Amino acid sequence: MKFDYSESYVVTEAPIIIGLPSDFHQMDNFEEVDTLLNGLTASIVEEEVLKTELGVITTTGVTIQTDYRKVIAVGLGDTARLGQTDIQEAFGRLFQYLKDTNTKDGQLLLDTFPYDPGKLAEALGLMSVISIYEFESYKTDRKPLFAGEAKLMITSRRDVKETIIRANKLGESIALARNFSETPPNIMTPEYMADKVVAIFKEQKYVSGQVKDHESLEEEGYGLLAAVGKASKAKPRLVTIEYRHPDAGSFKPIALVGKGVTYDTGGYSIKSKTGMPEMKYDMSGAANVIGMMNAITEMELPVHVVGVIALAENMIDGNGMRPDDVYTSYSGQTVEVKNTDAEGRLVLGDAVFHASQYSPSLIMDFATLTGAVVAALGTERTGVFTNKKPEFLTPFFEMSRETGEEMWQLPITEIEEENVRSSSVADLTNHVEKPGRASFAACFIKQFANGTPWVHFDIAGTGTVSQRTPYGPKGATGVLIHTVVKYLETGDVHE
CATH class of the missing domain: 3.40.220.10 (Leucine Aminopeptidase, subunit E, domain 1)
Incomplete structure (x- = not known):
């Protein structure tokens, strides 16, 4: 307009x-x-x-x-x-x-x-x-x-032009994320998505980055991401975008990590015929991180941010990841796979540890991760988890009340820690047949934060809507782009 x-x-x-x-x-x-x-x-x-x-x-x-x-x-x-x-x-x-x-x-x-x-x-x-x-x-x-x-x-009578233009950039970045999520999965493969990201950011100010292909991921030890994507002809990618504004000084960066499973069949733990449609949206966490990074760069926020986008397609072939397989993560921890449809936490495990190598002051990850979070919170609230005390999340809750993107904290306790480490053959397991699976999945990812303050946003219920709202049509929402960009714009993120 x-x-x-x-x-x-x-x-x-x-x-x-x-x-x-x-x-x-x-x-x-x-x-x-x-x-x-x-x-x-x-x-x-x-x-x-x-x-x-x-x-x-x-x-x-x-x-x-x-x-x-x-x-x-x-x-x-x-x-x-x-x-x-x-x-x-x-x-x-x-x-x-x-x-x-x-x-x-x-x-x-x-x-x-x-x-x-x-x-x-x-x-x-x-x-x-x-x-x-x-x-x-x-x-x-x-x-x-x-x-x-x-x-x-x-x-x-008031001068509102610049404010409107600035907010327009945020809106366009949300639209960009929605475009990624809405694109059919036969087009939006990991390679295509990585190439699109490169095209978007290669001319942006204060931006550098890299893309790791399947061979690099295997050679460098990203065993979880490589395992999830190895059954597909469209091989996985790991994209890193680093934005460092001169006014950010020498402060440690904030890391934003997105789950980008461009299509999820469930692998050998295959989804039902009713569970598979709309799995193109399983990369919405990554799409939304792209939107966040685009807004940050377009608005030229005085911050230092690293965006990590982990891309894979979860398919089936004779080389595919199987239940009972054991893989070594980029962190060195071994993982027993008990459910190939619990692949998002594997992708994020390697991606979060990769992000930790930039010595960030905070890691935030975004993922359409579990149906359990929808069962717990419905489709109106994002589930939030952290390895810090509850008050650490206060700025996010305050910002979400202004943006209208509701969220609710869910726990990670000793119960989840014990369950995540319950494998008899590996350091960790990616699945247990017990209640509390949203917390279990979050606890699994927590093992890869490498001691860094970390917040996990499970957007399985809020990444899409089933009907039009005042914020847009049915489909992808670009949820949390507004909240996170607002947090980065107004919060004391580098203290």
């Missing part, structure tokens, strides 16, 4: 878009709006032609200098109760209304929204991208994307 900017209302044929709080006198420019509505604001609201309920979109028509103009109102409710997620969702519904009605022009009177101007502009810039996101499908009769054709005039 393209934006133009003006300090005051411009007479055009485009619809006028306003925010409408329960107490409409709270608008900074109420008199201007009331004039545009021919002095009828009170009666229009009283008769519920335009409604003030939060997130409700209503329309009417007015005559301005003998010409008809459409007015679109975004209900804001009681402004004393407005939070950032409310504003985001209200804008999301607005942009979706514009898309649904094919309204490609409009003039948004931003000063009618009685809310912090900076946060208002942030929400506007972000939601103008992600709420109307479309994957450019492979249909032969596909139409041009709405966002590429739509234009909006932003009218405000």
Whole structure:
């Protein structure tokens, strides 16, 4: 969506878009709006032609200098109760209304929204991208994307342009992650995905990186990642992206690690015919790390971050990983494989230990890891685990309340530690037939953090949605990109 900017209302044929709080006198420019509505604001609201309920979109028509103009109102409710997620969702519904009605022009009177101007502009810039996101499908009769054709005039006495542009970059990075996740798996193979990442970041400022192919992974001892990917003709890759802004100084980096299983059949522990569809999304953790790194570089955050993207396709052939096999990880620890469908933790084991070699101050990993986390928390919350005390997670919870990406901490205890080490033939096992499997999987990954502070985000329930929300359509969500980038932007991450 393209934006133009003006300090005051411009007479055009485009619809006028306003925010409408329960107490409409709270608008900074109420008199201007009331004039545009021919002095009828009170009666229009009283008769519920335009409604003030939060997130409700209503329309009417007015005559301005003998010409008809459409007015679109975004209900804001009681402004004393407005939070950032409310504003985001209200804008999301607005942009979706514009898309649904094919309204490609409009003039948004931003000063009618009685809310912090900076946060208002942030929400506007972000939601103008992600709420109307479309994957450019492979249909032969596909139409041009709405966002590429739509234009909006932003009218405000405040200077909000740079904030909107900055938030747009975040939105585009979420869209980028969604594009990776939505691409069919016969195209989005480990090699193709690695090549795409290289193409995205090779010209970015302050960025360096490397890609390890299958031969390098085997030669250098990445035994778990190599084992998961060895049955596929599309061999595994390990991609590292390092972004070091000059203002980050000599501080240790933050490491972001993503599980990128580009398709998961389950291997010899094969999934059912109903469990296999949509397994293209099993690389969403890696896709979201790509989105995070893209936002960090585009926004030129003054941080030092290492992104590690572990890519493999979990298939079956005569050379495939089997239950009862034992492999040696990059850390040197041996692992007995009891379930080849518990492959994500293997991929992350090598990737997290690889990340630890950069001596980071914090490792965060992201993975569509377990169905158990969905059973525990549903599809509205991400499961969070750490090797630190609970208060270590406080900044993430605070940030998530602002972004609307809910999360909940789950435990790792001595029970999981004992179960992870219960193999009679190897140091670790990747699976046990006991309850608490989300915690078990997290505890397995913890063994590879190498003493580094570590946080694991299980996005199995939140990496996709089954129906449209104000944040976008059915499918990949790009979850936690907003929260993590916001954390890196505003948190004391290098202390």
